[in-house]
Amino acid sequence: MNLPLALTTTIILTLLLVTIAFWLPQLNVYTEKYSPYECGFDPMGSARLPFSMKFFLVAITFLLFDLEIALLLPLPWASQTINPKLMLTVALILVSILAAGLAYEWLQKGLEWVE
Numbered sequence: 483m484n485l486p487l488a489l490t491t492t493i494i495l496t497l498l499l500v501t502i503a504f505w506l507p508q509l510n511v512y513t514e515k516y517s518p519y520e521c522g523f524d525p526m527g528s529a530r531l532p533f534s535m536k537f538f539l540v541a542i543t544f545l546l547f548d549l550e551i552a553l554l555l556p557l558p559w560a561s562q563t564i565n566p567k568l569m570l571t572v573a574l575i576l577v578s579i580l581a582a583g584l585a586y587e588w589l590q591k592g593l594e595w596v597e
Contacts, residue, residue: 536595543587550580 553576560569587593 539592543592547580547583550576550583 554573557569557573560573563569
């Protein structure tokens with residue numbers, strides 16, 4: 483299979499699936515599905531509760547550090563390269579960036595729960 487045919491097929495299939503996913507939920511509009519449910523009774527208050535901004539910031543920080551730590555996973559395979567000094571330099575730079583980010587979060591009290 484050549485590249486233009488594969489790209490055309492992929493684009494057409496993607497557009498078709500996005501169109502179906504966009505139009506399909508609009509066919510069945512049920513007001514019962516969109517109302518909050520509290521054990522068969524009418525809701526007493528709002529279903530939306532306030533969200534802790536501190537929790538949100540800690541969660542975002544965790545995701546960023548987790549993503550950066552995932553960059554360290556290929557290091558065992560990179561150690562088998564021709565130039566291991568370059569690999570060690572890149573790893574040291576990455577760990578230094580992680581440590582600097584952690585120190586910054588710590589100094590800004592981004593990891594504290596008590597205000």
